[in-house]
Amino acid sequence: MSEEPTRLEVPLTRGGNESLQTGDVVLISGVLFTARDAAHARIETAIENDEPLPFDPEGQVVYFTGPAPARPGHALGPAGPTTASRMDPYSPLLIERGLKGMVGKGLRSETVLQSMREHGCVYFGAVEGTAALLADRVVEAEVVAYEDLGAEAIRRLVVEDFPVVVVNDLRGGDLYREGRERWRRPVN
Amino acid sequence: MREIQATTVTRAVRDLCIKANTELPESHVTALQCALEREESPLGREVIERLLQNAEVAKERCVAFCQDTGYAVFFVEAGDEARVTGGTLGEAIDEGVRRGYEEGYLRKSIVRSPIDRTNTGDNTPAVVYHEPVPGEGLKLTMLVKGAGCDNMSALKMLTPAEGLEAMKDFVVETIEKAGPNASPPVTVGVGMGGPFEKAALLAKKALTRPSGEPNPDAELAELERDLLDRINATGIGPAGYGGTQTALAVHVESFPTHIAAFPVAVNLDCHSHRTASVEL
Numbered sequence: 221m222s223e224e225p226t227r228l229e230v231p232l233t234r235g236g237n238e239s240l241q242t243g244d245v246v247l248i249s250g251v252l253f254t255a256r257d258a259a260h261a262r263i264e265t266a267i268e269n270d271e272p273l274p275f276d277p278e279g280q281v282v283y284f285t286g287p288a289p290a291r292p293g294h295a296l297g298p299a300g301p302t303t304a305s306r307m308d309p310y311s312p313l314l315i316e317r318g319l320k321g322m323v324g325k326g327l328r329s330e331t332v333l334q335s336m337r338e339h340g341c342v343y344f345g346a347v348e349g350t351a352a353l354l355a356d357r358v359v360e361a362e363v364v365a366y367e368d369l370g371a372e373a374i375r376r377l378v379v380e381d382f383p384v385v386v387v388n389d390l391r392g393g394d395l396y397r398e399g400r401e402r403w404r405r406p407v408n
Numbered sequence: 409m410r411e412i413q414a415t416t417v418t419r420a421v422r423d424l425c426i427k428a429n430t431e432l433p434e435s436h437v438t439a440l441q442c443a444l445e446r447e448e449s450p451l452g453r454e455v456i457e458r459l460l461q462n463a464e465v466a467k468e469r470c471v472a473f474c475q476d477t478g479y480a481v482f483f484v485e486a487g488d489e490a491r492v493t494g495g496t497l498g499e500a501i502d503e504g505v506r507r508g509y510e511e512g513y514l515r516k517s518i519v520r521s522p523i524d525r526t527n528t529g530d531n532t533p534a535v536v537y538h539e540p541v542p543g544e545g546l547k548l549t550m551l552v553k554g555a556g557c558d559n560m561s562a563l564k565m566l567t568p569a570e571g572l573e574a575m576k577d578f579v580v581e582t583i584e585k586a587g588p589n590a591s592p593p594v595t596v597g598v599g600m601g602g603p604f605e606k607a608a609l610l611a612k613k614a615l616t617r618p619s620g621e622p623n624p625d626a627e628l629a630e631l632e633r634d635l636l637d638r639i640n641a642t643g644i645g646p647a648g649y650g651g652t653q654t655a656l657a658v659h660v661e662s663f664p665t666h667i668a669a670f671p672v673a674v675n676l677d678c679h680s681h682r683t684a685s686v687e688l
Contacts, residue, residue, distance in 0.1 A: 287475050288513060325588060326589035345649070347459070348556070349459055349591055349680040351473060352471050396588050400644055400645070400648075403452075404643030
């Protein structure tokens with residue numbers, strides 16, 4: 221954001237996210253898959269039943285969002301990030317299957333963070349409440365699974381310079397913890 | 409007795425839904441601009457700049473500035489000399505929500521029940537709170553309530569002996585626990601007093617007050633300033649990335665309570681603070 225951004229092409233090749241560091245401002249170009257609560261629950265069921273997944277997580281980045289309807293002429297309606305912790309019970313299932321990044325907002329559980337470090341997955345923050353601006357960076361959007369879920373369906377987005385910040389890198393860095401420690405002040 | 413057509417209510421509610429979701433209130437834009445000036449963290453400033461830019465783009469294009477277009481909550485001040493004809497007030501409001509959310513390209517986020525999570529498809533039912541007032545007016549105040557910040561809200565039944573200090577600690581603890589999840593910089597609604605549910609309702613209603621307008625009671629206004637200072641000392645900052653501006657405003661509402669009670673409720677609203685009202 222304030223510094224020179226890093227450009228990142230997704231899907232990622234092996235090790236493609238290793239150099240990213242907590243606090244880095246990143247512009248993502250390529251493919252993001254949207255999924256939130258209901259879609260994650262279905263993915264879990266698919267895994268339990270040994271059914272094929274709606275997309276192969278290998279190298280991919282998932283975006284926790286449920287967009288508003290698009291006005292005519294727009295690829296996607298307003299689409300900011302939703303609270304990622306609600307996906308904590310499910311995220312390791314995708315991370316173990318090769319997911320390399322997640323875009324959302326808010327804290328992750330220790331179990332998820334451990335799984336991320338173990339399998340090489342990075343957590344990015346997008347600024348919630350900038351849904352109209354973020355949708356501008358989406359050039360294509362297509363529902364690829366669970367259409368009946370409406371806003372919660374899985375969409376394949378093609379994005380250009382989609383702005384995010386690295387919250388949790390692969391070295392244990394945590395922007396939420398470090399930022400708070402740095403700016404905390406004593407009260408009288 | 410003054411008569412108000414149900415269709416008039418429906419039209420007004422439809423317009424409120426679209427306005428509240430696409431136009432950030434003037435007072436809230438001002439609050440964000442003040443926070444931008446005060447924020448010391450460069451990343452924090454960048455976040456606030458984007459929020460302001462997003463608000464501009466949303467208003468210009470008449471699109472929602474946040475995809476979570478929330479619960480449609482209404483505080484209705486119904487004059488005792490006014491009545492709705494040609495349908496009930498509740499139906500008229502629901503029909504307005506239905507039209508506003510469809511015609512305004514707003515997301516439908518309400519499911520049938522916590523257990524049966526089938527989407528109702530039109531963002532109804534609206535959540536309506538009635539307050540009887542004298543006169544022949546009908547005032548509708550809408551609060552669009554996103555779930556991310558609502559989920560981080562909390563209520564505690566303190567004891568009188570624990571008192572004011574415990575109340576302040578509880579408010580700050582709630583913010584600390586919410587951290588980035590409530591999408592700071594937040595607006596903090598605090599309700600105290602009454603029985604259990606009154607505190608929660610006051611906390612929610614406090615969010616409809618124009619951003620930063622102090623409580624008319626000097627002591628409560630002082631409490632609001634004190635809480636704001638303590639909240640901004642947490643370091644959570646814009647988007648939780650660290651900074652000096654964690655809350656834009658604290659609004660405290662108080663109500664008489666029981667000799668044995670000191671209920672306190674904290675309802676958080678994210679930086680997409682959406683409220684609008686109309687008098688019919």
